[in-house]
Amino acid sequence: MIATLAEAALRSLVLGGVVWFGLYLFRVRNPHVHMTAWIVVLLASLAMPFVMHWPTLTITRLPLPMPMPDDVVPADISMLETPQPALAMPAGAAVAAPARSGFSINWWLVATIVYAGVAGLLLLRLAIGLCLTWRLARAAQPVSGATMIGADVRVSRDVGGPVTFGSTILVPPQFAGWDAKKRLAVLAHEGAHVANGDFYILLLASLNRAVFWFSPFSWWQLARLAELAEIISDAEAIEVIDDRLSYAEILLDFASTVKPRPVELAMARASTVRARVERIIAAAAMPVAVGWRKRLWIAAAIVPAVIVSAGMIAYRTPEPTPVAAETGEVPAQHYRPFVNFYAMGPSSVFAIFREGDEIYGQLTGQRRLRLTVGSDGTASYAASSGEITFSADAERRSSELMLRMNGRDIRAVRVAEMPTAAAEPAALDQYVGWYRVAPNRVLTVRRDGDRLQVQETVQGQAALLTEGADVFSIHGDNLLIFLRDAQAEVSRVLVQNAVFGARLAPRIDAAVAQAIEADFARRVAEVPDRFREQVPVAGGKDLILRGIEDLRRGTPNYDRMSAPLAAKIHRQLNETQATFAALGAVESLFFRGVGPGGYDIYGAKFENGTAEFRLLLEPDGKVGDVLFRADGNDELGGIVPCAEEANVRGHAGSSPIRIMVYNEMGEDIQVFNLDAGGNRRMQSLVRPNATWAATTTVNNPWVIADKSGRCMEILVPGRQTRFHNVEASNIGAKPGRAARRAVPIANGEEMLRRYIESVGKGQPDYEHMTPEVADITRQQLPFDQAILARLGALRAVSFRGVTALDSDIYVAQFANGSAEWRIGVRNGTITKIALGPNF
Numbered sequence: 125m126i127a128t129l130a131e132a133a134l135r136s137l138v139l140g141g142v143v144w145f146g147l148y149l150f151r152v153r154n155p156h157v158h159m160t161a162w163i164v165v166l167l168a169s170l171a172m173p174f175v176m177h178w179p180t181l182t183i184t185r186l187p188l189p190m191p192m193p194d195d196v197v198p199a200d201i202s203m204l205e206t207p208q209p210a211l212a213m214p215a216g217a218a219v220a221a222p223a224r225s226g227f228s229i230n231w232w233l234v235a236t237i238v239y240a241g242v243a244g245l246l247l248l249r250l251a252i253g254l255c256l257t258w259r260l261a262r263a264a265q266p267v268s269g270a271t272m273i274g275a276d277v278r279v280s281r282d283v284g285g286p287v288t289f290g291s292t293i294l295v296p297p298q299f300a301g302w303d304a305k306k307r308l309a310v311l312a313h314e315g316a317h318v319a320n321g322d323f324y325i326l327l328l329a330s331l332n333r334a335v336f337w338f339s340p341f342s343w344w345q346l347a348r349l350a351e352l353a354e355i356i357s358d359a360e361a362i363e364v365i366d367d368r369l370s371y372a373e374i375l376l377d378f379a380s381t382v383k384p385r386p387v388e389l390a391m392a393r394a395s396t397v398r399a400r401v402e403r404i405i406a407a408a409a410m411p412v413a414v415g416w417r418k419r420l421w422i423a424a425a426i427v428p429a430v431i432v433s434a435g436m437i438a439y440r441t442p443e444p445t446p447v448a449a450e451t452g453e454v455p456a457q458h459y460r461p462f463v464n465f466y467a468m469g470p471s472s473v474f475a476i477f478r479e480g481d482e483i484y485g486q487l488t489g490q491r492r493l494r495l496t497v498g499s500d501g502t503a504s505y506a507a508s509s510g511e512i513t514f515s516a517d518a519e520r521r522s523s524e525l526m527l528r529m530n531g532r533d534i535r536a537v538r539v540a541e542m543p544t545a546a547a548e549p550a551a552l553d554q555y556v557g558w559y560r561v562a563p564n565r566v567l568t569v570r571r572d573g574d575r576l577q578v579q580e581t582v583q584g585q586a587a588l589l590t591e592g593a594d595v596f597s598i599h600g601d602n603l604l605i606f607l608r609d610a611q612a613e614v615s616r617v618l619v620q621n622a623v624f625g626a627r628l629a630p631r632i633d634a635a636v637a638q639a640i641e642a643d644f645a646r647r648v649a650e651v652p653d654r655f656r657e658q659v660p661v662a663g664g665k666d667l668i669l670r671g672i673e674d675l676r677r678g679t680p681n682y683d684r685m686s687a688p689l690a691a692k693i694h695r696q697l698n699e700t701q702a703t704f705a706a707l708g709a710v711e712s713l714f715f716r717g718v719g720p721g722g723y724d725i726y727g728a729k730f731e732n733g734t735a736e737f738r739l740l741l742e743p744d745g746k747v748g749d750v751l752f753r754a755d756g757n758d759e760l761g762g763i764v765p766c767a768e769e770a771n772v773r774g775h776a777g778s779s780p781i782r783i784m785v786y787n788e789m790g791e792d793i794q795v796f797n798l799d800a801g802g803n804r805r806m807q808s809l810v811r812p813n814a815t816w817a818a819t820t821t822v823n824n825p826w827v828i829a830d831k832s833g834r835c836m837e838i839l840v841p842g843r844q845t846r847f848h849n850v851e852a853s854n855i856g857a858k859p860g861r862a863a864r865r866a867v868p869i870a871n872g873e874e875m876l877r878r879y880i881e882s883v884g885k886g887q888p889d890y891e892h893m894t895p896e897v898a899d900i901t902r903q904q905l906p907f908d909q910a911i912l913a914r915l916g917a918l919r920a921v922s923f924r925g926v927t928a929l930d931s932d933i934y935v936a937q938f939a940n941g942s943a944e945w946r947i948g949v950r951n952g953t954i955t956k957i958a959l960g961p962n963f
Contacts, residue, residue, distance in 0.1 A: 126235055132172040133339035139433040140165055140341050143426060155359075156414035159352040160422045163325060166345055168430045170332050176434045239338065246334035250327075261292045267299070277311070285378040286310045288317045290324075309361045309374050316360035322353040354400060359410045372401045435920075462543065465605070465618055465626055466525050466536035469695065473618065473626040474505075474512070474527065474536055476519060483516065484809075486625045491816060494809040506797075506807040506818070539628070540605040540618050543592065550593070552576055555606055558637035559617045559629040563688040563748070564644045566637045567619065567629055578604065581644050581906075623899045646743075648906045651722040652914030655960070656941050660715045660724045661741050668726055668737050669713060671750070676704045686748045703754065703780050703819075708732040720907050720959045723751065733757040733779030733822075756781030756822045761842015766835035769827065774798040778822040781841050785816045785828065786929050788851040788950065793836070796827040813894040813955045847928040868923045869949050872932045876947045877921060879954060880936065884912040893954045901957065908959055916940040931956045 143161050152158065264278035277293045286295050293314040299307065317323065329346040336342040362371050379397040414422075462478045468488075477484040477492065485505035486492040495503045497516050505512040513528045527534045552571050559567040565581045576588040576596065588596035594606040594614075603620035607628075620626035632640075667684065674680045675693075678701045682690040693700065708731025716725040716736075723738035738751035757779040764772060774797060787793050787810040795816060796804035804827060810816040820826070826839045828850055836855050839845055875892070882888045883901070886909050890898040901908075916939030924933040924944075931946040948956030 126239060128173055129239075129336065130338075132169075132176055133336045133341070135176055135433045136165070136169040136172050136336070137339065137341045139168055139429055140345070142429045142433070146429075154411050154414065155352050155355045156411060156419075157422060159320075159349070159356060160414065160419045161426060162345065162349055162352065164423050164426045164430070166325070166329055166332060166349065168434070169336070169342070169345070170328065172434060242337050243334055246337055247331075250330055250334060257289045261289050261294060264292075264294055267295070286314050288314050288323055291318050293318065305365055305367070305370060306374055309365045309371055312364035313357045313361040316357040317353065320353065320356065322357070326350055326353065351396065354396065355403070356411070358400060358404060362404065363410055368404050368407075372404050375401055375404075463541065463620075464519070464538055465540040465620070466527075467539045467628060468527070468534060468536050470630075470691070471628045472695075473539075473620075473628060474525075475620065475626050485512070487512070488625045488627045490625060491623070491808070491810075491814070492625070494806070496806040504806075506805075539607055540595075542595070542603070542605075554614055557614075558632050558634065559619075560632050560636070560640065561619055561627065561629040563686065564640060564647065566632070566640050567617065568637070569617075581641050621899065623896055644906075647722055648910050651720070651907050652911045654718045654722055655720055655911050655943075656914060658717050660718070661739075663745070664724045664739050664741060665713055665715070665726065667741075667747055668728075668739060668750075669710060671747070672704060672710055672728075675700050684746055686742060686746050689747060689749055706732060706780050706821075707735065707754070713737075717960070720904065720911055722907070723749075733781070735780075753782045754780035754819060755846065756841065756843055759822050759842045761822065761840045761845040763845070764825065764838035764840055766827075766837060769798075769835055769838060770802065772798055772825050772838060773802050774800055774824050778824070780819060781822050781846065782817060782819045783826070783839070783841050783846055783848065784929070785810065785839070785848050785850060786948075786956065787812055787814055787816070788849060788930070788955070789830070790852075792831040793850055794829045794831065794833060796829065798825045798827060798838075813950070813953075814896055844928075849928070849930040851930070866926070868926075868932045868934075869947075871952070872947055872949050873921055873923070873934065875949045875952075875954055876932075876934055876936075876945055877918065879947070879957065880912065880918055880945070883908050892952060893957075897954050897957050904959070911943070911959070912938075914940065915943060929956060931958070 143165050147158060147161060260280055260282050261278065264280035267277045267279055276291060277295060279297055279299060280294045281297055283294050283296050286293060286299075288294070293311070295310065299310075302310075326346065326349060329349050333342040333346050358371070358375075362368055365371060375397050464476050466474045466476070468474050472488040474488075475486045475492075476495075477486070483495045483497065483503060484492050485495050485503070487505070487507050490507060493506060495505055495516075497503045501516050502513050503516040503519070514525055519525055523538045525536045525538070527536050552574075555569050555576060556571050557569055559569070561567045561580065568579045570577045570579070570585075572587075577585045578588060578598075579585045586598045588598065588604065591597050591603070594608070596604045596606075598604075602622065603618070603626075605618040605620070606614045607616040607618060609615040615631050617629050617631070618626055619629055671680070671684075675697075678697065680690075680693050680697065682694070685693065710728060710730055712729040714727050716727050719725055719738060721740075723740050726737045726739065728735045728737060734755040734757065736753045736755060738749075739747065740749040742748040759779075785795065790812050792812065793810050794806070795808045795810060797807050797820070799805055807818065807826075808816050809831075820841055822841055824841060826841070827835055828837050828839055829835050836850070839848055878889065878892075883905065886905065888898075888901050888905065890901070893901060918936060918938055920937040921934050922937070924935055926932060927946055929948070931948040934945045934947065936943050936945055944960060946956065946958045947954060
């Protein structure tokens with residue numbers, strides 16, 4: 125609200141400046157013209173918060189050449205479940221409360237309270253003045269007489285001189301004893317106020333000042349309109365009595381006796397009477413009145429300035445003309461990596477890839493990372509929920525693998541491998557059916573002639589390419605491996621996605637599949653209104669507070685959770701309990717908004733840090749899902765030069781924090797954690813245009829190196845480094861706004877408009893996205909498309925700033941509301957995209 129009012133006030137100021145300059149440029153002196161012009165500006169100022177961004181000038185830009193894809197891009201198989209940020213702390217880490225820093229102040233809340241307080245006082249003062257003066261006018265006695273015909277004139281003992289309230293003229297009891305010229309001057313002056321509606325104009329100006337009290341222009345508007353009203357009424361009175369000097373004496377007499385109320389129009393105020401008297405004596409002629417026709421022409425001349433000040437410039441890119449593709453069938457691309465898949469639970473899978481001498485691992489819901497193999501042959505995978513270790517030699521020899529994670533041994537069974545044996549002709553009907561790939565998503569497998577088609581809930585179809593016995597892929601990228609039970613019947617499918625890993629999906633019957641899809645359709649239908657209204661679900665805050673206390677004690681109430689959430693909490697209970705123990709007691713929990721997926725977003729202030737919760741409630745009142753992110757404490761963190769690496773040491777303790785690193789170097793980068801001895805511990809290999817995230821502790825240092833291991837910078841986690849962009853031009857730069865761009869990316873707005881348009885149609889242009897963005901878009905497509913349909917036609921896009929990850933922030937104005945978008949673009953490809961604010 126504050127931002128909207130501030131923008132409206134600034135636009136009104138610009139409009140006022142244009143009108144003032146126009147009046148000055150054309151040397152307009154007539155107060156009637158000035159009065160008409162400033163009334164139009166006043167009305168525009170009051171309407172500005174509601175009409176700004178509505179007038180839109182659309183400019184057509186030539187599209188960039190875009191080749192037609194060889195085939196319709198199918199919907200990939202994705203995890204369809206936002207990966208949950210880790211809750212874990214390093215096993216055995218000693219947690220110490222950090223030094224308390226200064227009190228954190230929410231300046232937006234302070235500004236809102238100050239604004240509401242001042243505006244409320246001004247409105248209260250105005251309302252009290254109206255009420256008191258109305259009672260005074262009602263108690264006054266009407267005056268009758270031949271000279272009073274056509275005017276509601278009343279005598280009141282509570283006024284010392286003539287004043288106007290609405291269409292009523294109040295005069296003191298001495299009115300009957302005044303000479304005829306004085307009475308005539310008074311009635312002519314006050315009658316002009318009534319005829320011109322000055323009371324109501326100044327009432328609107330007072331309301332405008334109360335709403336925009338922080339803008340000097342609103343105060344100037346009120347004073348200027350009051351001044352013009354007096355000038356016009358003075359001219360009317362002088363014209364009636366035809367005696368300037370006598371009228372000036374009358375003003376001086378009243379100025380010393382009248383004390384008007386805030387909403388009265390007094391004939392003479394002590395603060396303005398001197399200037400008025402000087403103007404009356406110095407004037408060579410009285411101003412000429414302006415008729416209604418001329419007033420309309422004046423208003424019409426100002427309307428274009430109003431439209432420009434309230435409007436926006438929008439750019440429209442016409443549909444690109446595709447370049448004809450070469451005819452002929454494109455040869456199929458088969459899946460090439462060597463990989464073994466190990467089941468760690470009902471749905472979780474740990475995949476081990478071998479590419480030459482390199483070995484990589486990927487856990488369900490996490491990124492593929494290069495494994496480090498120690499001198500004893502132990503391979504290590506840095507999962508966000510804790511390090512996973514295993515014997516690299518045993519992995520080659522055995523169909524089972526003993527994984528060690530957070531001090532516990534986990535038996536993992538190999539369920540599939542690639543490449544597999546050549547496929548014999550098999551009956552495709554045995555694969556047809558429904559598979560539950562996520563709590564609220566179903567994978568449907570259908571037969572289409574001599575091939576299979578797959579489709580996820582509310583997404584498009586994709587054709588499957590045979591890779592081997594029971595193994596299929598989509599264009600050689602994402603795998604579907606059908607698994608059989610003891611009776612050799614297909615009972616599960618392993619769905620492997622390059623970005624989010626593999627997971628197991630059990631086969632379900634048609635009734636269960638229909639129920640899941642109906643529930644998902646309900647959620648998609650509810651999200652647009654929830655996202656637009658930004659109102660939390662009742663009871664969500666209490667559920668989070670109770671859940672935090674239960675987890676701190678290590679006794680979560682699984683009855684209040686959905687089955688998938690209960691299973692997830694049960695698996696991560698030890699790590700979760702350690703995290704909340706490190707954060708300490710809850711000091712406050714506050715609602716931030718509703719995300720585009722329908723999750724209620726809450727911010728939490730703990731004794732030793734802050735965090736964010738995203739809560740999804742089911743219709744039965746149970747918690748369907750919870751996403752948690754630790755945000756550290758008030759310590760800022762920073763970037764340390766590589767020359768200091770020998771002196772930097774890691775340490776346990778402090779506040780948990782989740783950091784996110786985005787690679788824009790154009791080549792692979794490596795991330796190492798420094799231990800207490802200053803030794804590097806390999807954590808991840810981050811591909812170009814890809815994100816790496818991990819939960820760590822504040823001030824626990826991380827080395828960011830190039831693919832050869834040469835240090836580029838050292839990241840110290842803290843409030844300013846939670847989101848860090850790695851790019852050549854920014855290596856070693858001080859974090860914070862000083863290191864960010866101040867202008868948008870050259871083609872960022874155009875790419876955002878194309879993205880919004882294509883998502884709204886349900887046909888995203890995946891060819892112009894990184895694989896990571898494409899997968900995120902596919903996951904979020906049903907919700908984003910529904911939200912865009914509710915918001916209506918796009919009218920304007922305005923740049924608002926740059927994030928710490930170097931994404932441009934835009935506010936898109938639609939026919940039925942607005943939404944914030946964040947986009948990163950490089951070489952015509954969308955590298956980052958998000959709908960809704962980030963906290």
